[in-house]
Amino acid sequence: MARIDEFKRFVIRQYGLLEPLNWDQDCAEHLYLKNKFWNTLVEIERDHRTAYRIVIDADEAVAEMNLKIQDIKDYIFAQDEQRKEARKQHRSKKGSHTKAFDEKMKELKGQVRELSPQAKELRQKVRDQAKEALGQLEQQRKEAVKKAYQDSGLWWSNYNDVIDRYNTARVRAMKTGTELKFHRFDGSGGFRCQIQGGMTVEELLSGRYNIAQIRMVDQGCFAELRGGLERKSKQSYGSRNYKRGYGVLSITVYTDKDEGGKHRRRMLDFAIILHRPLPVEATLKELRVVRKRIGTDFRWDVTFTFTEKAAPIVHTHPEKFCGIKLGWKAVKGGLRVATIFDGESKPSHIVMPQVIVDKLIYVEGLRARIDTMTNENYEWLLKQVNEEAPKSLAEVFESLKRAKHPHPAKFAKMVGTWSNFEGYLPDVFEKADLRQKMCRRLSLEHQNLRDKMLRRREDFYRCRAKEITEEFGVIVLDKMDLRWMATREKANGEPTELHPKARHTRNLAAISVLREWIVKQSAKTGAQINTLNIASSTICHKCGSKVKAGSGIVRSCLSCGTSWDKDENAAINLWRAISQVANLK
Ligand SMILES: [Zn+2]
Known part of the structure; x- marks a missing residue:
């Protein structure tokens, strides 16, 4: 059986x-030790990466390639510096004065991209040759980790926790070419x-x-x-x-x-x-x-x-399917984030309620107010403190002056230090203290409200995703690369066309969260998710001819003269793509 x-x-x-x-x-001590243990592991990892690179770079071909790439990168950096200078002189970000630099940098970045697969291949070759040496390094790393947890003073469950996180983080760091970060203990x-x-x-x-x-x-x-x-x-x-x-x-x-x-x-x-x-x-x-x-x-x-x-989940309506186009568009009553078509009724939409949108905008406004307030506080303070300031106060003050970006915490630190010198400009201190307190109150409000609103948005998405995945056994999504949409640069080095305002709306919508929830909920209801890589947005659903890319939500097809909503058109195309397959069965 x-x-x-x-x-x-x-x-x-x-x-x-x-x-x-x-x-x-x-x-508290144990939390501190855990944090310290993490930092020790980061140190071990960094040493390991350095030793690893030395082995790889010992190869002449790799070293030569690295130099070549570094040269181009240095050149890019120099061009960028000159462009900054030109921008300063012309008091304008873009124009004929930057054109030459832009083109040169684009070309150089292209060169780097062309070289990188070759560099990768070379490194792989060295890795295969130096297997033994690299194996030894790995052994040393493992021993260092072992010694670190033995010395950590932590209970097994706690150090295992840190080691697990370290292992996950280092795999991710290697994949993305980044380094592990030290954590400041707060x-x-x-x-x-x-x-x-x-x-x-x-x-x-x-x-x-x-x-x-x-x-x-x-x-x-x-x-x-x-x-x-x-x-x-x-x-x-x-x-x-x-x-x-x-x-x-x-x-x-x-x-x-x-x-x-x-x-x-x-x-x-x-x-x-x-x-x-x-x-x-x-x-x-x-x-x-x-x-x-x-x-x-x-x-x-x-x-x-x-x-x-649990028994393997079987969806209650495996025969029902729909196409979903995710996108963001301000409409009456809120922010439209998804368009759904199931072949029967008219396309329907998921609209994030205006209350949530407004509150999210308010949260952003708070952030802006904190920034403005901090800038003003800095400017004000720099005028107040004079040369007779006590030494340790003067030191904090100097570091405040040098700081590139004003930060509320630094201002608070200044006020904190000042409180130890009662005699020094007491009236001004009182004002500084007041300013600091106002800023802190605003920061708290911002943090709490932000947490709350992000949760609320997520709740909204979770519930909508649940409804959809319960109703439809098969869901078709557009394979749009969310990561691509988040980058500000195209592969060829040009900025993406997304207007700042559109980017802002996109951040409010956070449709990647909705997408995640559709996937998560479908695992619970047994709904099947298909992602299709078809030109859902550029094909007219009426006549099938290609439509020119353009802006605006309502588009007209030049071939058949039909006007349609671009998201509805895409949802219909997605649904059709799957329904054709389903009918063939
Ligand atoms: Zn048409």
């Missing part, structure tokens, strides 16, 4: 946490609890395991935990809050030995609101508690990762 393979599915649940109930310096960080062998939700709630447990409490007890402020119960039957659970989450932060050599386990407790129930049938594999700095405060949350047995 054929055995049906067990099908496993990940279930992720995230909950907000209140401030920990028994936080202390030792926990109090942010997290604790991961890996549950070996997994744990059921029942076991999690039973409190039998030290690694992680949740003790459920009633609402009154919970209110006491959070400082005795009992809020009026909103738990009327049937309301959204009715199903809420209140509890205390306890996790192991680390284990060690006390002075007497006795095993000791440090637990950290949080009040947690389970706004949706934990998946009872699933197995808990890991949980991660994260502490994130928001302005001057910290925000906490926990993410549970479960696995769940």
Whole structure:
């Protein structure tokens, strides 16, 4: 008898946490050590990359090629500098004065692009020849990592967490040709609890395991935990809050030995609101508690990762299909982000409500206000402080002067230092302090609102994606390269035509998020996603002739004279492409 393979599915649940109930310096210390361990790994990686490059560059052909490319790059840099100078002189960004430079740079960039496949080939050849030496380097790297975690002073679950992130990051860095970055410690960080062998939700709630447990409490007890402020119960039957659970989450932060050599386990407790129930049938594999700095405060949350047995998903309407064209266009009532055609009714649209759009624009405005305010603060301050300033204050002041870009944090630092010198220009200090506080208030508002609005936009996309993927068994998307749309330069070095205003609307729409959610939700409903690389936008759906590229949402076909909405036309073309295949079956 054929055995049906067990099908496993990940279930992720995230909950907000209140401030920990028994936080202390030792926990902060562990976050610090984790951050330090990360930086050690980055150092190891950088050394490894340097040694690696030395081996590769020892080859004459590679070295010669590198020099050749570097020469061109230096030349490009020199041209760019001259162009900057010309721009300054003519007080204008573009014109006849930049034309020669633009053309020269375009040509040079083309040369670099032509050389890069050859360079790649040469390096590959050396890699094959120097296998042994490179293998040794890899061995050394692994040993360095091992020594680093042994010396890290961290508990296994915590150092494993950092190593896992390091391994993911280095693979990505190698692929994209970037370097790992050092992290500055600002109090942010997290604790991961890996549950070996997994744990059921029942076991999690039973409190039998030290690694992680949740003790459920009633609402009154919970209110006491959070400082005795009992809020009026909103738990009327049937309301959204009715199903809420209140509890205390306890996790192991680390284990060690006390002075007497006795095993000791440090637990950290949080009040947690389970706004949706934990998946009872699933197995808990890991949980991660994260502490994130928001302005001057910290925000906490926990993410549970479960696995769940599941039958392979079959869509309820495998025969229904649609074409979806993603795009952005301001319309009445909001921002149109998708056009859907299913062959039956008229094309429909997904429109992001105007409220969300307006708030997102407001958030951008806040950012601009913070920038203006910071610039003004700098300008004002530079006029106030005189030569008699105490030495350490003068130093901070000098660094402020040298800074290329005004930054609120630097201004705050200046005010902070100033507060230690009460006698120095007290009136001015008071004003500076006031300015700093206003800026901070605005920053906090910006950060909170931005977080909130991005979540709201994502929620909106998640729900719409769910509806679509439940309705249609087959979905056809345009294979437009979202990454290409994000770059400001074409492959040949020319800037893309996207107007700044269009770019702005595109950022508001963030249709890549919608696309991601359509893919994610389809995995849950069993809908099939097809991406087609057809000229959906440039073919008239009525007569099939090619339409010239142009601007504007409504286009006219010169062959048959029909006018149509360009996104609707594309959605129809996408639908048709798949329906032809379906009919052939
Ligand atoms: Zn036509």
